[in-house]
Every structure is written in structure tokens, then in C-alpha cells.
Amino acid sequence: MTNSMPYTKADSQLHQIFEAYKQRTIKRVFFVACGGSSALMYPSKYFLDRESRHITSEVFSSNEFIHRNPQSLDEHSLVILCSHKGKTPETTEAAKFAKSKGALTVSLMYVEHAPLADESDFIVNYSWISAGHMEPHPEIMNYAILYKLSMGLLYIKEGNRKYEKLLSSLDNLGGVFEKVMKQHEEQVKAYAEQYKDEKIIYTMASGANYGMAYSFAICILMEMQWIHSHAIHAGEFFHGPFEILDKDVPFILLLGLDETRPLEERALAFLEQYGEKRIVIDAKTFDLTGIDEEVKGYLAPLVINFVLRMFALALSKARNHPLETRRYMFKVPY
Known part of the structure; x- marks a missing residue:
């Protein structure tokens, strides 16, 4: 091994x-x-x-x-x-x-x-x-x-x-990251400028990708940017959360390559019909050359997370709010 x-x-x-x-x-x-x-x-x-x-x-x-x-x-x-x-x-x-x-x-x-x-x-x-x-x-x-x-x-x-x-496949993941960085470099900067003044941004995903949405919501948006957020499971979206959607509510939707992708695609169809502010990170657009077909669904979240980190950095610069800034963490007893 x-x-x-x-x-x-x-x-x-x-x-x-x-x-x-x-x-x-x-x-x-x-x-x-x-x-x-x-x-x-x-x-x-x-x-x-x-x-x-x-x-x-x-x-x-x-x-x-x-x-x-x-x-x-x-x-x-x-x-x-x-x-x-x-x-x-x-x-x-x-x-x-x-x-x-x-x-x-x-x-x-x-x-x-x-x-x-x-x-x-x-x-x-x-x-x-x-x-x-x-x-x-x-x-x-x-x-x-x-x-x-x-x-x-x-x-x-x-x-x-x-x-x-x-x-x-991990041997080739670094090369995938480099290609994805070039592919999304200008796009994440545009997103950052577009969403820098939002007070709340929801994140959504399912399956192997859900942890990425959760991490981005609580660690990047809430902890590091002080932006209200909540991670919504795509399978739960239609059981309550979709009622908050209108043209002014921004969503980040992650589309992976695992077996639960139909849940994310269903959520995307609804966002496209009733919302206007959305960021869609779709693993199908990545060049995954060198990643074995049988593990693409498992490794796609790592590449999605890389794009999210690019967006986090661009957002922090657009908002002039460094990712290291904290009010409470490591500063007060808790």
C-alpha cells in the first residue's frame, strides 16, 4: 500500500x-x-x-x-x-x-x-x-x-x-487544484464583489459535499467574516428552508459527483426558478484528469472546498475583513 x-x-x-x-x-x-x-x-x-x-x-x-x-x-x-x-x-x-x-x-x-x-x-x-x-x-x-x-x-x-x-489519484490532485485555480480565479473575484455587502448567505449541498457547505457556513462566513449563514442539506431544503427564498436571498449551492447529486440538482432547479442570487460550484466543470473514475465522487468535495477557499480569500479582501479577525475566539473565556 x-x-x-x-x-x-x-x-x-x-x-x-x-x-x-x-x-x-x-x-x-x-x-x-x-x-x-x-x-x-x-x-x-x-x-x-x-x-x-x-x-x-x-x-x-x-x-x-x-x-x-x-x-x-x-x-x-x-x-x-x-x-x-x-x-x-x-x-x-x-x-x-x-x-x-x-x-x-x-x-x-x-x-x-x-x-x-x-x-x-x-x-x-x-x-x-x-x-x-x-x-x-x-x-x-x-x-x-x-x-x-x-x-x-x-x-x-x-x-x-x-x-x-x-x-x-492523490498523486494528481495538486495538478487538478492548479487547473481549477486558473479556471475560477476571475470568477471568485467577481462573486466577492457581488456579494461583499450581503448580511446573510446560505450554503447548501448533500452527500459527501455537505461537510463543505457546513464548514463554509460556520467557519468562513460566520466565524471569519461575521456574515449570518446556515448550512442547508439539499434533501431538507423542500421541508421548510425553501420558504425563505426570494430574489434577494443569496445561496451557495455545491454540486458534486456522488450518488446524491440528484438532490442538489433538484435544489438548483428551484433556486433558478424563484431566486436570483446564487453561486453554483459544479464539480462537473472541473478537469479531473488523473483522478480515478471510481473515486471521483469522493474526491470532488476536496476540489469544491479548494474553490470555496479561493472565494473566502477573495471575499475577505473585498470586504476588507481579514480571515484571521476574531471578536471572541481565543480572546475571551468560553
């Missing part, structure tokens, strides 16, 4: 984790984190839901994971956690809680030493650059690491060959 990329520290860490997979009976996976770290786990859960014959998965917010105390959490559980700096108190406590139940705990972070690492069986260090910059090495970013953990699990436990297809 190797690829043609240079062997990294993360690869070494993953090798140790895969050896631990082989030694354990794993019946369920719990993805546990907060905020943006939680959002990035949705694509991997989608993969496990679609592909696994025997292993179930759930996504929990760290604090609720502890308080809800799932009875199925035991020695046959794999708990994957994430905290960028490894210092999120709720996530550190969740790792400690999971270990007390006998679960195998694997934590992702971009720092080498942190409280979360002390409470975890294994850690994986990913590459990370602030939201104001574009990442040049997508194959070792957090989304990719999570896919390696989940696809590697099914490779080992169920013989799922998509792990190998993932590795070869």
Missing part, C-alpha cells in the same frame, strides 16, 4: 495505524471533533456508509459524544478525532473518554505535541496553511488523511480496492 509520492512522516504514522487495524476487531467508527474539524469528517463517513459491508460509522461533536455516551462504544470501536492545534479541550476529553471504553483512538493535528496526542493511541500530522493561503500539497491535507484512514480500514478489513485508487 504505497504510492509514488515521497514517503512522509504521515505515511509512517499511517503505517503504524494500519498495523493496529490488523490486530483489532473493528465493528464501528466514531468520527469525533468540533467545528471545522468535525465538518471535514463528513466525506469519510459518506465513504464508509457507501462502501462498508460490516462497519458502521457516526459523526459526533466532541462534547456530546461524551455526554451521549453511546452504548456501542467499546473495544471494537475505532474513534477518529481531529483538532488542528490538538488543544481543543472537548476533543481531548473525548479521546480520554473513548480510551476508557477500550476503543482504539487515532487523532489528527498539524502540530507534533499537544494535549490531544497525550490522550490518543496514535496521531497523524497533516499539512496545514491558514485560510488566507492556498495549500500546495493536497495529498497530505486533513481531508486526504481522513480518507486514507477510512479507505485503508476497508482495504484491510474488507479488501476494498478503492484505497489503491485513492493513492494514485
